[in-house]
Amino acid sequence: xxxxxxxxxxxxxxxxxxxxxxxxxxxxxxxxxxxxxxxxxxxxxxxxxxxxxxxxxxxxxxxxxxxxxxxxxxxxxxxxxxxxxxxxxxxxxxxxxxxxxxxxxxxxxxxxxxxxxxxxxxxxxxxxxxxxxxxxxxxxxxxxxxxxxxxxxxxxxxxxxxxxxxxxxxxxxxxxxxxxxxxxxx
Amino acid sequence: xxxxxxxxxxxxxxxxxxxxxxxxxxxxxxxxxxxxxxxxxxxxxxxxxxxxxxxxxxxxxxxxxxxxxxxxxxxxxxxxxxxxxxxxxxxxxxxxxxxxxxxxxxxxxxxxxxxxxxxxxxxxxxxxxxxxxxxxxxxxxxxxxxxxxxxxxxxxxxxxxxxxxxxxxxxxxxxxxxxxxxxxxxxxxxxxxxxxxxxxxxxxxxxxxxxxxxxxxxxxxxxxxxxxxxxxxxxxxxxxxxxxxxxxxxxxxxxxxxxxxxxxxxxxxxxxxxxxxxxxxxxxxxxxxxxxxxxxxxxxxxxxxxxxxxxxxxxxxxxxxxxxxxxxxxxxxxxxxxxxxxxxxxxxxxxxxxxxxxxxxxxxxxxxxxxxxxxxxxxxxxxxxxxxxxxxxxxxxxxxxxxxxxxxxxxxxxxxxxxxxxxxxxxxxxxxxxxxxxxxxxxxxxxxxxxxxxxxxxxxxxxxxxxxxxxxxxxxxxxxxxxxxxxxxxxxxxxxxxxxxxxxxxxxxxxxxxxxxxxxxxxxxxxxxxxxxxxxxxxxxxxxxxxxxxxxxxxxxxxxxxxxxxxxxxxxxxxxxxxxxxxxxxxxxxxxxxxxxx
Numbered sequence: 001x002x003x004x005x006x007x008x009x010x011x012x013x014x015x016x017x018x019x020x021x022x023x024x025x026x027x028x029x030x031x032x033x034x035x036x037x038x039x040x041x042x043x044x045x046x047x048x049x050x051x052x053x054x055x056x057x058x059x060x061x062x063x064x065x066x067x068x069x070x071x072x073x074x075x076x077x078x079x080x081x082x083x084x085x086x087x088x089x090x091x092x093x094x095x096x097x098x099x100x101x102x103x104x105x106x107x108x109x110x111x112x113x114x115x116x117x118x119x120x121x122x123x124x125x126x127x128x129x130x131x132x133x134x135x136x137x138x139x140x141x142x143x144x145x146x147x148x149x150x151x152x153x154x155x156x157x158x159x160x161x162x163x164x165x166x167x168x169x170x171x172x173x174x175x176x177x178x179x180x181x182x183x184x185x186x
Numbered sequence: 187x188x189x190x191x192x193x194x195x196x197x198x199x200x201x202x203x204x205x206x207x208x209x210x211x212x213x214x215x216x217x218x219x220x221x222x223x224x225x226x227x228x229x230x231x232x233x234x235x236x237x238x239x240x241x242x243x244x245x246x247x248x249x250x251x252x253x254x255x256x257x258x259x260x261x262x263x264x265x266x267x268x269x270x271x272x273x274x275x276x277x278x279x280x281x282x283x284x285x286x287x288x289x290x291x292x293x294x295x296x297x298x299x300x301x302x303x304x305x306x307x308x309x310x311x312x313x314x315x316x317x318x319x320x321x322x323x324x325x326x327x328x329x330x331x332x333x334x335x336x337x338x339x340x341x342x343x344x345x346x347x348x349x350x351x352x353x354x355x356x357x358x359x360x361x362x363x364x365x366x367x368x369x370x371x372x373x374x375x376x377x378x379x380x381x382x383x384x385x386x387x388x389x390x391x392x393x394x395x396x397x398x399x400x401x402x403x404x405x406x407x408x409x410x411x412x413x414x415x416x417x418x419x420x421x422x423x424x425x426x427x428x429x430x431x432x433x434x435x436x437x438x439x440x441x442x443x444x445x446x447x448x449x450x451x452x453x454x455x456x457x458x459x460x461x462x463x464x465x466x467x468x469x470x471x472x473x474x475x476x477x478x479x480x481x482x483x484x485x486x487x488x489x490x491x492x493x494x495x496x497x498x499x500x501x502x503x504x505x506x507x508x509x510x511x512x513x514x515x516x517x518x519x520x521x522x523x524x525x526x527x528x529x530x531x532x533x534x535x536x537x538x539x540x541x542x543x544x545x546x547x548x549x550x551x552x553x554x555x556x557x558x559x560x561x562x563x564x565x566x567x568x569x570x571x572x573x574x575x576x577x578x579x580x581x582x583x584x585x586x587x588x589x590x591x592x593x594x595x596x597x598x599x600x601x602x603x604x605x606x607x608x609x610x611x612x613x614x615x616x617x618x619x620x621x622x623x624x625x626x627x628x629x630x631x632x633x634x635x636x637x638x639x640x641x642x643x644x645x646x647x648x649x650x651x652x653x654x655x656x657x658x659x660x661x662x663x664x665x666x667x668x669x670x671x672x673x674x675x676x677x678x679x680x681x682x683x684x685x686x687x688x689x690x691x692x693x694x695x696x697x698x699x700x701x702x703x704x705x706x707x708x709x710x711x712x713x714x715x716x717x718x719x720x721x722x723x724x725x726x727x728x729x730x731x732x733x734x735x736x737x738x739x740x741x742x743x744x745x746x747x748x749x750x751x752x753x754x755x756x757x758x759x760x761x762x763x764x765x766x767x768x769x770x771x772x773x774x775x776x777x778x779x780x781x782x783x784x
Contacts, residue, residue, distance in 0.1 A: 059622060059623060060622040060623070060626070061622075061626070061627050062623060062624055062627065064624045064627060064628070066627075066628070066631065069627070078259075081257075082258070085264045086264055087264040087265050087267075087286075087287065126622065130621065133620050133621070134620065149617060152616045152617055153259070154259075156612055156613055156616055157253035157254060157259040157260075157612065158253075158254050159252070159254045162252070162253070162611060165627070165631060166572070166609075166613060166631065166634060167572045168572070168609070168611055169572050169573070169574040169577075169609070170442070170443045170574045170575075170576050170577045170609070170611060171250055171252065171442060171443060171444070171447075171577075171611065172442065172574075172577070173440040173441070173442060174440060174441035174442075174574070174577055175440075176441070177398050177399045177441050177577065177578045178399060178401075178573055178574045178575070178577065179398075179399030179400050179401045179402075179404075179573075179575070179578075180399055180402070180405050181397060181399050182382055182397075182399075182400055182405065182408065182419075182420065183382040183383070183397045
């Protein structure tokens with residue numbers, strides 16, 4: 001046992017610390033929801049897994065000139081809360097295996113974990129598993145489809161996704177419908 | 187907000203089980219609600235039995251709650267499950283058997299925001315059925331399926347009522363359009379309907395309130411269809427867009443769009459629902475007593491006269507049996523539940539079930555087939571500024587165009603399309619857009635709102651062999667025999683569906699839309715939630731169950747006023763016709779009651 005942290009551990013902890021500030025668990029989600037009931041289960045991901053999902057989600061839907069991305073929308077925390085209470089154990093198993101697979105592929109490709117890899121290496125890995133998105137076959141390709149599906153659902157139902165990214169204008173009282181009144185034709 | 191009025195529903199008087207009511211109405215949906223309205227407004231004392239609870243519906247629906255204000259973004263608790271198309275295909279009823287979830291619901295609970303409708307629809311575990319594949323959607327609560335209905339409010343025409351005279355198949359209805367037209371007018375004015383006059387003989391106009399509007403892509407399609415002699419009209423919605431001075435329970439529509447984002451429902455009741463549209467006003471007359479949690483078990487028969495004398499029911503909560511008495515019994519439990527109740531009501535005078543001397547109860551079961559649909563991309567909408575397209579109760583409707591003057595070589599009868607385009611709260615293209623990263627995000631953003639799609643609803647022919655019967659073994663949670671389905675689409679439906687997909691593609695191409703996808707899948711029987719015809723009307727008592735006033739041929743004081751009375755399905759959505767027919771029949775019932783003929 002050593003008191004010294006390895007470089008790898010230091011990066012991992014730093015990443016986790018950043019996440020602790022940026023990603024809320026289900027408690028915060030329930031608090032956001034106001035009077036809504038708090039989900040029974042709490043969290044599922046380890047800190048390292050949460051950090052990995054946070055990074056993957058931001059790579060899928062990044063912050064750009066138009067609006068904040070998946071990290072700001074707390075997508076990883078939302079996915080974690082849903083998995084924690086998921087009815088089917090296989091949902092959790094698939095995610096744990098999928099995330100491990102990404103770590104394994106990262107180490108095979110560059111010798112480092114995903115979060116320790118360079119941005120170029122991370123992008124190359126994600127492109128590799130996202131490539132056959134419409135016809136996924138390998139386990140990592142199937143996991144990408146699941147990962148993206150959950151990220152998409154969580155992001156576009158978030159306040160950032162609806163109001164900032166899509167500039168959604170509905171869910172409001174309107175005196176008149178918008179559009180063209182064809183009863184006035186002829 | 188001052189626009190949201192909190193109006194309490196009227197207090198419920200206790201049901202008096204020693205008294206003989208003028209009428210008992212079984213069911214509180216579109217048909218039962220209308221029966222209660224027509225009978226009580228003319229002074230009859232009515233007891234309404236509803237199998238489910240009275241929900242505090244506005245607390246259920248929360249129409250304007252954002253997804254991010256809900257812990258599961260509108261999703262149900264994890265131990266609740268909505269059946270999928272795959273399950274309806276590979277499994278056999280009872281679909282909930284063997285599933286570990288605490289609650290199992292029909293497929294409509296797989297739509298967005300199901301947590302808001304989970305107490306309206308039934309738990310399939312308590313309500314099994316057997317036989318052939320069928321996606322049976324049921325709502326057991328005050329108002330039934332009108333709490334979440336799709337709002338498309340269409341009239342039938344003599345192309346439907348006299349379809350046999352037109353093509354030789356099946357039976358004509360015992361009424362013509364002119365018999366029901368004044369009652370369609372009354373339904374329009376009492377409940378409110380939005381739409382645009384088109385002067386079509388095969389889709390008669392209603393008395394419309396303020397119409398919804400079309401967006402640019404929908405107008406493009408409308409203009410293109412005109413050159414083909416076809417019509418696209420704004421969704422004819424059973425929604426009051428101008429308000430109803432005579433109804434304090436309902437607000438006019440304010441274009442909030444919740445109806446399109448959820449399974450359905452409207453917490454300001456601009457959309458018609460039976461409780462606020464019909465039942466609460468009926469209670470305000472002082473003539474309506476409501477008994478909820480009352481599962482009708484049997485129509486009771488007087489042994490000497492053979493007439494109906496009341497209804498035996500089971501309390502859904504305490505499981506005890508009760509009897510309620512009346513001069514007239516009006517069955518309005520929904521097409522399939524009404525057939526079940528008639529079949530359950532066996533007695534020495536009615537050994538095959540009450541009103542079933544013809545043997546036709548449960549038979550001639552018909553509905554609408556759906557599935558084929560098309561999605562197109564409207565290129566000049568890509569990257570355009572956001573518009574508010576979903577703040578309306580529906581998109582558009584393309585009425586039937588087949589078998590009007592010409593005869594299609596492959597099938598009889600017709601189909602229409604429901605569709606829409608433009609921005610929605612959740613970008614439907616996000617899951618189908620490939621890739622990831624900034625380019626993906628921009629692609630989704632630019633294309634959201636640039637799609638248009640529509641899907642067909644076709645007439646399923648009424649066939650004697652398509653039927654429901656009582657299962658000899660299986661019972662529901664309350665020990666009541668369940669229905670066994672023997673119902674399948676036939677050759678005409680399959681050929682019609684092929685044509686639906688082809689014409690949908692052709693119409694989108696002609697309008698200049700880029701075809702994104704064409705779906706040719708025929709969805710499981712039942713998917714349209716438009717089941718009809720299990721106790722049909724007719725002039726011949728050997729081949730029909732009811733006369734033109736929905737009165738039993740066999741039992742003069744028994745009426746069945748819901749969709750089970752329909753002789754054929756047509757391809758237009760049935761709710762407005764159910765209510766117009768019930769109004770007409772109940773007017774007749776009141777006059778016969780006053781004459782002492784019942």
